[in-house]
Amino acid sequence: MRTIVRRIALAVAALIPLAACSPGDAGEKTKLTIATFGEFGYAPLIAEYEKLHPDIAVQNRVTDFDTHHKGLATQLAAGRGAADVVAIEEQYMPQYRKVRDKFADLAGYGARELERQWVPWKWAQGTDGAFVLGLGTDMGSLALCYRRDLFQAAGLPVDRDEVAKLIPDWNAYAATAERFTAKTPGVKFADSAGTVYTAMLNQSPENYFSQRDDSFIADRNPSVRSAFFLSGGLAAKGQTAAATTFTQAWNVAIKxxxxxxxxxxxWMLSQIKEAGGDANRGKWDVTTVPGSSGNQGGSFLTVPKQGEHQKEAYELARWLTAPEQQKKLFLSDGILPSEPAVYEDPQVVAHTDAYFGDAPIGRIFASSAERLRPNYRGLRDADVRPEFGRALGRIEDRTETVDQAWTKAVQLALAALK
Incomplete structure (x- = not known):
């Protein structure tokens, strides 16, 4: 989900070396491309891989989230244009499993021997029966980032353990929002209703579709309704900043x-640092998320069948997702791996972050990962999920009440499925 604006500039920059290099620069090297949405922290790893494999030259294509996934759909349909290795965000995996004939079966290159490398639910997301579509990269187990100075101004506890006790669940979160707003009416408690809603929804075993038969259940799933009405209630009371994550408005609100x-x-911590800058160093802290841990984000590396170097592409994907490389990504970029051997590693568990007041982020996110349980998304999740996000936006801009927004979201979701 790493869709901050500067990623577009990186994408453009990533294309420049192709034009600048003379034909002889790469010699007889095998050229591989890897396409990611946003910055995965791969630049130093790719440089290392090229040193270990002098016969390989790797180019990283970086684009924003929507452009990346829409472009992949077009490339697969056309049968050309896809990178040798393509990252796919976890919410899109169900729909790409439906067109698995467009991808190389990584089991044919020995991927099944790596199964125990990942937590079982992550491995399952990347497979379709015996077919292995992708190798897991990171996951998005949740914590709660909060402003110590703003909590103090509102007369709330600031110690991360005390904040965890204050907000053990989402009802307590809403009650704390009331206390916060009463003392600091000029500051909002949450960035957006959509962020709260997504976090709550990700803690539910099922969202919009039934795991049993993939039928639409959002209109009768109590988890969806409670998440919508609690987050919508915060918006209706003016307790959210209406700043959608990673938009320019969100960056400004952070700053x-x-x-x-x-x-x-x-993975969001680096975005907060970037948006907040040095002026906000030490003002943020991290504690456990309300409720149980949920998963927000995470990706897979796949190999489209149209590529000419599928075996070499698999080897690159395998190396990038190996525990040694995943550990480096967490220690350098805070990208949490989906591999127990890494997030249980003593060096990872002991890792702290000075920007967030030396918060023990390794311990917090490792604990969150241990408690995480996956939720079923459904094959057409991407068709209906946006309707509920837009509905929460209408509450925030005061054009609809919570009840009106809920009714319209359900109606539009059902229409999208026809």
């Missing part, structure tokens, strides 16, 4: 201290 909390997967 200006316009809100006090955000449910944050490990």
């Amino acid at each position: 200006q201290g316009s809100f006090a909390t955000v449910a944050c997967p490990a």
Whole structure:
């Protein structure tokens, strides 16, 4: 989900070396491309891989989240244009499993021998029966990022353990929002209703579709309804900043201290640092997320069948997802791996972050990962999920009440499925 604006500039920059290099620069090297949405922290790893494999040259194509996934759909349909290795975000995996004939079966290259490398649910997301579609990269187990200075101004506890006791679940979160707003009316408690809603929804075993038969159940799933009405209630009371994650408005709100909390997967910490800058160093802290841990984000590396170097592409994907490389990514970029051997590693567990007041982020996110249980998304999740996000936006801009927004979201979701 790493869709911050500067990633587009990186994408453009990534294309420049192709034009600048003379034909002889790569010699007879096998050229591989890897396409990611946003920055996965792969640049130093790719440089290392090229040193270990002098016969391989790797180019990383970086684009934003939507452009990446829409482009992949077009490339697969056309039978050309896809990178040799392509990252796919976990919410899109169900729909790409339906067109698995467009991808190389990684089991044919020995991927099944690696199964125990990942937590079982992550491995299962990347497979379709015996077919192995992708190798897991990171996951998005949740914590709660909060502003210590704003909590103090509102007369709330600031110690991360005390904050965890104050907000053990989402009802307590809503009650704390009331206390916060009463003392600091000029600052919002949450960044957006959508962030709260997503975090709550990700803690439910099922969302919009039934795991049993993939039927639409959002209109009768109590988890969806409770998440919508609690987050929508925060919006209706003016307790959210209406700043959608990673938009320019969100970056500005982070920099200006316009809100006090955000449910944050490990990969979001670098985005908060980037948006907040040095002026906000030490003002943020990290504690456990309300409720149980849920998963927000995480990807897989796949190999489209149209590529000319599928075996070499698999070897690159295998190396990038190996525990040694995944550990480096967490220690350098805070990207939490989906591999127990890594997030249980003593060096990872002991890792702290000075920007967040030396918060023990290794321990917090490792504990969150241990408690995480996957939720069933459904084959057409991407068709209906946006309707509920837009509905929460209409509450935030005061054009609809919570009840009106809920009714319309359900109606539009059902229409999208016809």
